[in-house]
Amino acid sequence: MIIEIILALLLGIIIGTITGITPGIHINLVSAILLGLSASLLTFVFPIVLVVFLVSMAMTHTFVDYVPSVFLGAPDEENFLSILPGHEMLIKGEAYSAIVYTLYGSLSGLLIILIFSPLFFFFLPIVYPYAEGIMPFILILTCIFLISFEKSSRLWAFLIFIISGLLGIATLNLPVKEPLLPLFTGLFGVSSLITAITKKQTIPPQKIMPLKEITLTRVSFFKSIFASIIASPLCSFLPGMGSGQAAVIGSEVTGDLDRKEFLVLLGAINTIVTGLSFITLYTINKARTGVAVAIGEIIKLSISNLVVITLVIFASGIISFFVTIFLARYFSKIISKVNYQILSGVVLLILFAVVFYFSGFLGLLAMLVSTCVGLTCIYAGVRRTHMMGSLLISTILYYLL
Amino acid sequence: MKTNLKICLALSLFGVLLLIFLSSHLTPKQYLTADITKESIGDYVRIKGNISYIKNIEEGEFYILTISDSTGEITGTLNSKDLNINKSQTYIFSGKIEKYENETQININKILSYDN
Numbered sequence: 098m099i100i101e102i103i104l105a106l107l108l109g110i111i112i113g114t115i116t117g118i119t120p121g122i123h124i125n126l127v128s129a130i131l132l133g134l135s136a137s138l139l140t141f142v143f144p145i146v147l148v149v150f151l152v153s154m155a156m157t158h159t160f161v162d163y164v165p166s167v168f169l170g171a172p173d174e175e176n177f178l179s180i181l182p183g184h185e186m187l188i189k190g191e192a193y194s195a196i197v198y199t200l201y202g203s204l205s206g207l208l209i210i211l212i213f214s215p216l217f218f219f220f221l222p223i224v225y226p227y228a229e230g231i232m233p234f235i236l237i238l239t240c241i242f243l244i245s246f247e248k249s250s251r252l253w254a255f256l257i258f259i260i261s262g263l264l265g266i267a268t269l270n271l272p273v274k275e276p277l278l279p280l281f282t283g284l285f286g287v288s289s290l291i292t293a294i295t296k297k298q299t300i301p302p303q304k305i306m307p308l309k310e311i312t313l314t315r316v317s318f319f320k321s322i323f324a325s326i327i328a329s330p331l332c333s334f335l336p337g338m339g340s341g342q343a344a345v346i347g348s349e350v351t352g353d354l355d356r357k358e359f360l361v362l363l364g365a366i367n368t369i370v371t372g373l374s375f376i377t378l379y380t381i382n383k384a385r386t387g388v389a390v391a392i393g394e395i396i397k398l399s400i401s402n403l404v405v406i407t408l409v410i411f412a413s414g415i416i417s418f419f420v421t422i423f424l425a426r427y428f429s430k431i432i433s434k435v436n437y438q439i440l441s442g443v444v445l446l447i448l449f450a451v452v453f454y455f456s457g458f459l460g461l462l463a464m465l466v467s468t469c470v471g472l473t474c475i476y477a478g479v480r481r482t483h484m485m486g487s488l489l490i491s492t493i494l495y496y497l498l
Numbered sequence: 499m500k501t502n503l504k505i506c507l508a509l510s511l512f513g514v515l516l517l518i519f520l521s522s523h524l525t526p527k528q529y530l531t532a533d534i535t536k537e538s539i540g541d542y543v544r545i546k547g548n549i550s551y552i553k554n555i556e557e558g559e560f561y562i563l564t565i566s567d568s569t570g571e572i573t574g575t576l577n578s579k580d581l582n583i584n585k586s587q588t589y590i591f592s593g594k595i596e597k598y599e600n601e602t603q604i605n606i607n608k609i610l611s612y613d614n
Binding site for chain 1: 502503506507509510511513514516517518520521522524525526540541542577597598599607
């Protein structure tokens, strides 16, 4: 059994690395596919072995997926904000440092999971029933905050939020498989790649500095970590709330964060949200991530399962840190030697193929419309978090109607 | 930049309206309950059948029902605050096939009465 668990852990790291490095593939999609296969898989492995594989894969994915996000401008819905500071650093030849900052955040996230798990464990079941009753109002208030935090144009922010909301309602009601795939691929991935291609971006040689030289001041580090502690619980118990919005709220609450601080914050939030989603599943029986949904279907979580999951989170997180460092070094060496437009074009074709394979022609149509909304947001110069109205408005209506 | 913004905004509005139209007019493929297998998970389907069992949970907002047709039956789930259905009537149920506790079930999003 222990050997099986270790093998599942290592296999999860390998598959999580592949899914993380592949542009446009979100961990929820992989979890949904595995859930479909789980009935056959469970005939020859114990449920806990499959759970270890899923947790290890999800944690690795949250570490590795900053690599395509920063180097290719092809993020998924959880790390799309990293494209802005990350891409700015790529253009300055500092992509490697950008990824290392997100990794510092992710590693700190592992410690925060350890510290906050007991608090979540005891307080969430007490707080959640009260919060659930006023959930739509909390979500509406959060949306108002997010729009009012916009520094460029609140009118455009509101418009993008509403258009994205209508797009989300329409797409989620289309008879297509995996409707979130075309929705988010278009909003955040394809629109970024088209912008990169049309701007004829050239990438300078990247600096690979030793880790000890990629530093933050103590104040900056604790500011980012404090923001992640405030923001992460929002994602963990508010449905429809992504880590991007949580990062904006955390950033606003603690005062404006610079690029490095923001990357640390994002890395920490993504890791904490994935880690705490298993506690949320156990304590209030709500799955806030795709992998938690899959685990909830495979096994009824017990305390001993949670202990195993926590150990797997740590082991896979630490190994993924080194895997991501290796990948970031490799990409840093080759990125300035390849034609960035051709590379972006190839990634674009991969995204089209993935969406067509999973969601068909209707999915492609939804992706094209989502791309137009994504481009409108980029040209209007407002934060891309407003496009998360695509999920938030549907969620609010679900509670209200 | 402003021209690009206007073009993208116009395409977005047109596209969103088109998707809203399609989402309310496109109907999924009709299935018999016997044709629904584990491979159907994630598919949107229509099933013509009768309700052989219904139970409401969470103060009437969540329903679990059994849909029967000539080939078998399938469990359905439905969120509704105002459900008015008759066991002797035939209905068309539209929704997504999902997996719950190793069984396939339909998460119903639309019920239409079937006349003839």
